[in-house]
Amino acid sequence: MDESKNLSKVYEPAAVEEKWYKFWEDNKFFQGKIEKGKEAFSIVMPPPNVTGMLHMGHAMDNTMQDILTRYKRMQGYNTLWIPGTDHAGIATQAKVEAQIKKEGTDRYQLGREKFLERVWAWKEQYGNTITTQLRKLGSSCDWDRERFTMDEGCSKAVREAFVRLYKKGLIYQGNYIVNWCPHCHTTISDIEVEHVEQEGKLYHFRYPIEGSDEYIQIATTRPETMFGDTAVAVHPEDERYQHLIGKFAVLPVIGRKIPIIADEYVEREFGTGAVKITPSHDVNDFEVGKRHNLPEVVVIDKNGKMNENAGPYEGMDRYECREKLIKDFEASGVLVKVDDHTNSVGHCYRCNTVIEPLVSKQWFVKMKPLAEPAMQAAIKGDVRFVPERFTKIYLGWLENIRDWCISRQLWWGHRIPVWYCQDCGEVICETTDPTVCPKCGSHNLQQDPDVLDTWFSSGLWPFSTMGWPEKTPEMETFYPTSVLVTGRDIIFFWVARMLFDALEFTGEVPFKDVLIHGLVLDSQGRKMSKSLGNGVDPLQVIEEVGADSLRFMLITGNTPGNDLRYRTERLEAARNFANKLWNAARFSLMNLEDYTAESSIDPEYQVADKWIMSRFSAVSREVTDLMDRYELGEAARVIYEFAWNELCDWYIEIVKPRLYGKEIPESRYGAQKTLAEIMTSTMELLHPFMPFITEEIWQHLPHEGETIMLSSWPIKDESQIDLKINEQMNLTIEVIRSIRNLRSEMNIPLGKKIEVIINANSKENYAYLNDTLSYITGLASIEKMELKEQLSEKPAQAVTAVVHGIEIYLPLKGLVDIDKEIARLEKELAKMESEIKRIEGKLANKGFVAKAPAEVIEKEKEKMAKYQASKEALLVRLNDYRA
């Protein structure tokens, strides 16, 4: 163990953090134990992408989880925090595809098997990056239970879940309109589509009516889809078009006949009131098409290019086609006019390509039956969102949910466990790979080429990580988990899906509380993003100021659900706090070198000792309450203020003379004992927030046990809160402040010793101050002090301050400017009078006296008495001067 003398003046986190993390991990302190009869606390980590890097969002999310986990662990819960990573289908595959592109090849040339080998190799190479980074942050998760969404167990869970849903009829295959990303070359689900308002054009075309000279004018934002038109729709009650319903329009260029139909979906006021219907490339048109049995003509292929149905435009990119078409139609007179028009266009959330809605054969999860129990769980309160307002957002989403398209045309992911018999067409879906068709006996089976949406496996995460579908000890001990901590941006993607999956497969909610936090924004309030280049790297920050400071910065001043701006000033404040703690520890250790917990000396405890212990009791209780309500930012603030203001600025300053001087061993020993205890307890209270520095300091201090992380949460008995002592110290502090203030106003530097006369003006105050006189002389740098219960003769040449009726005189022979002094006292008097007037008004208010709680009234009366006493003292002094 280091000697305190060797502690550097400035805290150096790097070595300390590495040392302790290794110590904790090597000793398996993070491990969740399979124990019966001990209350469990469990969290599953939202799995970061396996090839990802730790960003500020992760740092905040995991700091919150770690704080809760460490807190509960110290409270004696059997604690488990399961870490893990997500295979992140599209993102990871895209990275590897980019890599092999540089080698001049692509996945199709490579083939499925070879390509997957490359992805696994990539995963092996980069998969540890983020878990290493999470360790640097101090995350106390159980690494022995680390999981990966594509490991054997999780894959088994995915398979089981799919088969169960399939057999229940909740997974089905069908030809529907889906969101296709022409760049990622796969379908994506509705929530993976980001709608962006865009300035676009509204093109008006005229289609000739068959067998007539008439035209029908339609308006569209997507001219190129006209080759897929299979009808023109008008509102059934639209008088303008009554005579055309049932007739046919003729598509320009290709000359195909399409019916004019009536459907209430059409808004008469919009455009021309006539809509071209393209069932295979528009979600609404798809619905209309279903209602009217319209054929579906696909005209845009999976690369976003026009196909053979686009006649002369075949092979063109969809936007190229649009341009060409407009030019051609302008010439041929089909184009009537072009209006400016803003509309919302769907983009792929991964690559930002404009989504092409198209009809294709995909797998879907039927949502209504799953959504209902998931909604009920929130309504009944089985699951609770913090802050509560997110319940409404969650419910709103589930209420309007549409079926979930889960098949992805990727290779990296869980392959859909469905086989098709090539001979009889039988569809086989089982938990074990089939080798023979149960219907025709054929061995010619082929597995569905697609993989599942990454979020399909994420939804199972809270229980797949615990070994479901097996009845594992983990499931029995730790499931359902206690709380889920996550960002509000993935409530739909993830939280909702875990809820309906858990209810379906385990019959229980997967977690009781959902703690939602906001985003970490840059200093200007913008989202941190790669493209903006405004992201701050948490690892660099850790390197510079340490993980503790980063954690503290991410937690303080943050409210659940709200965004947090990253500002270097705040980080510096956190770093300064760490340094402050460090130096308080240095001070303590310097003065505890000869300290032993057991001694023949009888400790003498003074007011300050009792006060700091009393304050700690109150603070630890408040912190505990705040933690239990997930008010982590407030809890951190309360500890900060206690440690810096009360402990460092007051207690340590007061206790110095007792520690330095060895003349009264009992007093010194009492101070040592209190200091040792308060420092240790404060480190424990702060440990969940700043695990490294608290461990380092704690280990140097007298302590019991191997590690601070397994010490008991330092909540004190309420009976240790001593209000009388608090009052006495507060009075002492105010007196010291007043004297310091006088010095400052009179320009007397602290170095210069002064003489002070105090007239307590009451028995009680006299007794109080008499007890703490040495603190006053010490902290106000007083050479000669005179304290009287009632001063018979008041000093003539002195400046005066009054606090709670106590008169404080600072004799300054020949230096007192009487006029200035009178002005100063008058100002003070005016202040008192205005306060008195305010309280008088309150107390004169019949309603207040009748309805306010007794203690509130009592408080007001006490204040009144104090102000009155001060006022009178001031008046007397003023009269002396005026006389």
Added chain:
RNA sequence: GGGCGAUUAGCUCAGUCGGUUAGAGUACUUGCUUGACAUGCAAGGGGUCGAUGGUUCGAGUCCAUUAUCGCCCACCA
């Protein structure tokens, strides 16, 4: 088109059940090489809590209206 959040000191933000003289960090002013810490100490200045109306003995806090900014959701071509 709906919903949510924010609006408090120059700046960035806390303020939970309505009840001290509304707080912190930072910035600012003044003075300090006080034997833990200048990443520090001491003393200060700085706020009509976005606006209006209401409920209440009492409102930063609750209700209504409204303004500005931000976010989310929604199939008007």
